[in-house]
Amino acid sequence: MKVEFFYEFASTYSYPAAMRVGRLAEAAGVDVLWRPFLLGPIFGAQGWNDSPFNIYPVKGQYMWRDMARICKADGLILKEPVRFPQNGLKAARLALLGSDEGWGASFTRAAYLANFAEQEDISDDRVLAAILKALSLDPAATIARANTPEHKARLKTQTEEAIARGVFGAPSFFVGDELFWGNDRLEDALEWARR
Amino acid sequence: MKVEFFYEFASTYSYPAAMRVGRLAEAAGVDVLWRPFLLGPIFGAQGWNDSPFNIYPVKGQYMWRDMARICKADGLILKEPVRFPQNGLKAARLALLGSDEGWGASFTRAAYLANFAEQEDISDDRVLAAILKALSLDPAATIARANTPEHKARLKTQTEEAIARGVFGAPSFFVGDELFWGNDRLEDALEWARR
Numbered sequence: 001m002k003v004e005f006f007y008e009f010a011s012t013y014s015y016p017a018a019m020r021v022g023r024l025a026e027a028a029g030v031d032v033l034w035r036p037f038l039l040g041p042i043f044g045a046q047g048w049n050d051s052p053f054n055i056y057p058v059k060g061q062y063m064w065r066d067m068a069r070i071c072k073a074d075g076l077i078l079k080e081p082v083r084f085p086q087n088g089l090k091a092a093r094l095a096l097l098g099s100d101e102g103w104g105a106s107f108t109r110a111a112y113l114a115n116f117a118e119q120e121d122i123s124d125d126r127v128l129a130a131i132l133k134a135l136s137l138d139p140a141a142t143i144a145r146a147n148t149p150e151h152k153a154r155l156k157t158q159t160e161e162a163i164a165r166g167v168f169g170a171p172s173f174f175v176g177d178e179l180f181w182g183n184d185r186l187e188d189a190l191e192w193a194r195r
Numbered sequence: 196m197k198v199e200f201f202y203e204f205a206s207t208y209s210y211p212a213a214m215r216v217g218r219l220a221e222a223a224g225v226d227v228l229w230r231p232f233l234l235g236p237i238f239g240a241q242g243w244n245d246s247p248f249n250i251y252p253v254k255g256q257y258m259w260r261d262m263a264r265i266c267k268a269d270g271l272i273l274k275e276p277v278r279f280p281q282n283g284l285k286a287a288r289l290a291l292l293g294s295d296e297g298w299g300a301s302f303t304r305a306a307y308l309a310n311f312a313e314q315e316d317i318s319d320d321r322v323l324a325a326i327l328k329a330l331s332l333d334p335a336a337t338i339a340r341a342n343t344p345e346h347k348a349r350l351k352t353q354t355e356e357a358i359a360r361g362v363f364g365a366p367s368f369f370v371g372d373e374l375f376w377g378n379d380r381l382e383d384a385l386e387w388a389r390r
Contacts, residue, residue: 046251056241058363062376069383168253181257184379188264 001193002031004174006162007108008039009088009095010051011170012063015078015116016070017183018108018171028190034104036095037159038088039170045163051085070183077117086115087123093146094128096155103135110134196388197226199369201357202303203234204283204290205246206365207258210273210311211265212378213303213366223385229299231290232354233283234365240358246280265378272312281310282318284350288341289323291350298330305329 005021007014025032043052053060064080071078091111098104110131114120120127129139145151162172166179173180173189180189200216202209220227238247248255259275266273286306293299305326309315315322324334340346357367361374368375368384375384 056363058361062361062363062374065374066376066380166253166257168251168257179257179260181261185261 001029002033002175003189003193004033004035006035006037006167006170006172006174008037008170009091009111009115009122010085011039012053012067012084012116013070013183014171015112016067016074016076017186018112019076020074021186022105022109024186024190028194030190030193032105034095034099034108035158035162036088036092036099036104036108036155037162037167037170038092038155041159042163042168046168054084077113079117079119081115082119082121086121088115089123090125090128090143090146091115091122093151093155094132094142096158097142097146097151103137106135107131196224197228197370198384198388199228199230201230201232201362201365201367201369203232203365204286204306204310204317205280206234207248207262207279207311208265208378209366210307211262211269211271212381213307214271215269216381217300217304219381219385223389225385225388227300229290229294229303230353230357231283231287231294231299231303231350232357232362232365233287233350236354237358237363241363249279272308274312274314276310277314277316281316283310284318285320285323285338285341286310286317288346288350289327289337291353292337292341292346298332301330302326 003021003025005017007018021032043049048055051060053063068078095104095108095111098107111122111128114127114131115122122128125143128143132139132142165174165177169181171181171183171186173186175189175192178189178192180186180192198216198220200212202213216227238244243250246255248258263273290299290303290306293302306317306323309322309326310317317323320338323338327334327337360369360372364376366376366378366381368381370384370387373384373387375381375387
């Protein structure tokens with residue numbers, strides 16, 4: 001039994017999802033496949049060149065209030081990121097590498113905390129290097145592996161796969177072909193995986 | 196303790212919300228204020244002249260699948276409405292009248308069932324008349340009361356109030372000034388009301 005967790009580092013609701021998916025899935029006896037991807041190409045195809053939460057400010061205002069309630073209930077710090085939406089490209093490449101090498105979940109949680117709790121700039125190599133170092137990885141060598149043309153292409157492929165499978169936002173969960181969208185659908189996805 | 200329930204008859208997720216809000220609120224000891232309104236002016240102001248689920252088909256496809264799962268879990272029949280989005284103007288005027296006169300909740304549930312479970316055309320006076328008759332109301336007299344200029348203006352005012360308070364979709368719940376958007380936030384709204 002497994003659930004595929006598609007997430008984007010700029011996505012607000014992906015933050016509480018990333019912080020709890022491992023714990024809840026473990027309790028449910030379900031494996032998690034950590035699958036970072038990019039929302040930019042998806043939003044671009046819908047004619048948006050910014051987060052819909054910025055394009056529709058009333059919806060954005062609600063989202064931040066909703067996030068505050070969710071994070072409070074989950075015991076998570078929430079501080080306005082240094083920019084929104086953040087550029088999560090470098091973090092996504094590293095997370096994908098980490099997903100291959102066994103440190104993807106830890107890196108992902110640390111990068112979400114840096115962006116949404118610590119007001120660090122996760123598009124800055126120095127911030128990413130500090131996260132990698134805390135995971136006992138060699139920052140320069142790891143960043144170099146994440147920046148090879150082959151690896152860059154893999155993140156592109158992962159995003160294209162998400163689009164082909166009907167992903168239109170983040171976080172998204174797949175159990176086989178069954179899609180669940182949103183942090184608030186995580187429990188449903190895990191229940192589906194256990195059927 | 197009370198929760199204001201803002202709903203639009205064309206809105207898919209308002210259907211399961213309308214079918215369970217009375218029951219859940221009663222169990223929580225919370226009163227429900229049934230507040231029909233129109234999404235059209237809100238979507239229009241965002242530049243949409245159709246449901247976002249039609250404008251963004253991938254999102255629409257997911258929504259119908261998600262609705263199928265929700266309705267199955269709630270024991271509700273779900274059949275594709277005769278048109279989507281349905282024109283809920285007449286039903287909303289009647290529901291608002293019913294909200295004043297004490298039959299708003301029953302009318303609302305019957306109209307949602309007609310639209311989403313029975314493939315009836317709720318923009319048709321005959322369908323609405325049959326619902327009113329089943330509630331032991333005089334259909335012609337009731338429809339006439341709902342169609343006075345004063346009453347039409349009241350629905351417009353209610354929609355304007357929703358916009359002014361930050362409503363951008365349906366269903367929406369208010370506990371005082373605290374806004375909760377979506378059928379999946381009903382439990383949170385009731386918990387907030389009980390604090």
